[in-house]
Amino acid sequence: MTTTSTPEITPARRRNQSLILEAAEQVFARHGYRGASIQAIAEAAGLPKSNVLYYAGSKRELYVALLERMMNRWNAMLDDISVDDDPAEVIEAFIRSKMALTRSHPQGSRLFAAEILQGAPFLQEYLRGELRDWVESRARVFKQWAARGLMDAVDPVWLIFLIWSATQHYADFEAQVLGITDRTALAGEDYQAITDFLCRVILKGCGIVSQRLSE
Amino acid sequence: MTTTSTPEITPARRRNQSLILEAAEQVFARHGYRGASIQAIAEAAGLPKSNVLYYAGSKRELYVALLERMMNRWNAMLDDISVDDDPAEVIEAFIRSKMALTRSHPQGSRLFAAEILQGAPFLQEYLRGELRDWVESRARVFKQWAARGLMDAVDPVWLIFLIWSATQHYADFEAQVLGITDRTALAGEDYQAITDFLCRVILKGCGIVSQRLSE
DNA sequence: AACTGGATTGACCGATCGGTCAGCTTTTAG
DNA sequence: CTAAAAGCTGACCGATCGGTCAATCCAGTT
Numbered sequence: 001m002t003t004t005s006t007p008e009i010t011p012a013r014r015r016n017q018s019l020i021l022e023a024a025e026q027v028f029a030r031h032g033y034r035g036a037s038i039q040a041i042a043e044a045a046g047l048p049k050s051n052v053l054y055y056a057g058s059k060r061e062l063y064v065a066l067l068e069r070m071m072n073r074w075n076a077m078l079d080d081i082s083v084d085d086d087p088a089e090v091i092e093a094f095i096r097s098k099m100a101l102t103r104s105h106p107q108g109s110r111l112f113a114a115e116i117l118q119g120a121p122f123l124q125e126y127l128r129g130e131l132r133d134w135v136e137s138r139a140r141v142f143k144q145w146a147a148r149g150l151m152d153a154v155d156p157v158w159l160i161f162l163i164w165s166a167t168q169h170y171a172d173f174e175a176q177v178l179g180i181t182d183r184t185a186l187a188g189e190d191y192q193a194i195t196d197f198l199c200r201v202i203l204k205g206c207g208i209v210s211q212r213l214s215e
Numbered sequence: 216m217t218t219t220s221t222p223e224i225t226p227a228r229r230r231n232q233s234l235i236l237e238a239a240e241q242v243f244a245r246h247g248y249r250g251a252s253i254q255a256i257a258e259a260a261g262l263p264k265s266n267v268l269y270y271a272g273s274k275r276e277l278y279v280a281l282l283e284r285m286m287n288r289w290n291a292m293l294d295d296i297s298v299d300d301d302p303a304e305v306i307e308a309f310i311r312s313k314m315a316l317t318r319s320h321p322q323g324s325r326l327f328a329a330e331i332l333q334g335a336p337f338l339q340e341y342l343r344g345e346l347r348d349w350v351e352s353r354a355r356v357f358k359q360w361a362a363r364g365l366m367d368a369v370d371p372v373w374l375i376f377l378i379w380s381a382t383q384h385y386a387d388f389e390a391q392v393l394g395i396t397d398r399t400a401l402a403g404e405d406y407q408a409i410t411d412f413l414c415r416v417i418l419k420g421c422g423i424v425s426q427r428l429s430e
Numbered sequence: 431a432a433c434t435g436g437a438t439t440g441a442c443c444g445a446t447c448g449g450t451c452a453g454c455t456t457t458t459a460g
Numbered sequence: 461c462t463a464a465a466a467g468c469t470g471a472c473c474g475a476t477c478g479g480t481c482a483a484t485c486c487a488g489t490t
Binding site for chain 2 (some may be wrong): 447448450
């Protein structure tokens with residue numbers, strides 16, 4: 001009620017909350033919901049366990065807050081499309097923005113993967129609601145493009161899953177990618193090369209001719 | 216005495232070991248190493264906790280045994296190739312066998328994913344050794360094919376990751392796939408359609424002309 | 431100086447964790 | 461048959477789990 005209007009409400013509060021969120025995202029992503037312990041999160045944040053619970057409320061609330069933050073990032077990426085758009089542009093932008101999300105928020109991506117791996121107990125509703133609707137609306141446009149001869153008549157849903165999986169892979173399986181390529185981290189140019197590769201193969205593979213991707 | 220006329224060496228032993236392995240694979244895949252509890256495994260197997268430990272020895276031993284079983288399945292899939300082989304045949308067989316593994320052993324695939332998600336603490340050596348060698352040998356052949364004009368000059372390692380991720384997705388993200396497609400399980404014809412889709416898009420996307428994939 | 435309301439944390443709770451072990455039952459060997 | 465071996469499991473152990481709480485701390489305000 002009696003909110004201090006103009007200045008900073010709580011200087012240290014935001015800092016600690018941010019510390020906790022980042023630490024929790026890391027631990028939940030690595031060990032899943034059950035495997036994560038508040039003690040481990042507290043140590044990663046450099047705070048006592050009680051302080052983590054003071055800000056987070058409970059383990060469940062903390063986990064849900066992290067999922068919501070990640071789904072907001074995800075939703076911010078999903079803009080609408082129309083039949084009159086250029087398939088090449090739309091699908092390339094789709095691949096690039098998904099890859100950018102994977103790259104900018106690898107922990108969040110892995111958190112999402114861990115949630116799905118354990119059967120999506122907290123995201124069932126989102127998957128069967130919002131996300132399904134979004135996929136179906138895209139699928140309809142893809143089919144219209146195919147009918148107009150702008151791309152091959154591939155199943156749009158499998159295509160969307162292909163793009164999701166191929167990009168998501170570089171967050172979820174980072175340990176494998178780094179181990180096999182003998183790196184300690186993927187550089188910006190690596191992400192650039194991978195994104196270009198995926199755009200090229202997927203667009204060509206679906207018979208989408210792009211005037212912007214020369215070669 | 217009059218129990219079995221069949222000459223099995225250990226009747227109940229194999230049965231219980233099998234029960235435990237299947238139950239453990241399910242629980243480890245869902246909740247990761249730390250999140251899995253022996254109690255949960257025991258309940259899934261329908262045995263008392265002590266009995267699980269009697270056969271498994273320890274949680275770690277059980278987990279390692281499951282990883283080894285899965286890596287054996289994986290290795291059984293990896294046959295050698297030569298420059299003189301047909302790229303279309305080899306890569307299509309690659310996609311199909313990887314998809315068959317995903318389909319026949321989804322729990323094992325998810326177990327592998329959970330292991331990689333937590334930073335591959337038990338599989339580091341395998342990834343940086345055997346598997347890296349295998350990828351590099353394949354990569355060399357792919358490059359030779361490209362030099363001979365049999366396929367586009369794409370980076371072979373990104374291509375291998377594309378195939379792995381696109382197929383692995385249908386085990387690891389099964390909950391998402393089922394939620395979005397409004398199914399309770401993927402049917403055999405679904406797997407058939409997805410596999411055909413992936414072969415078609417990836418082969419075409421890499422500029423590999425196959426005489427067997429008509430249309 | 432006294433007051434105050436949020437921030438902080440050590441101590442503690444019952445539940446569950448992985449693992450041990452003594453003792454029971456069942457199977458096998460002689 | 462008996463005895464030894466193997467299979468099995470309830471009871472229990474110290475450690476850790478998520479969570480609570482009372483006590484303390486601290487920056488403003490009066």
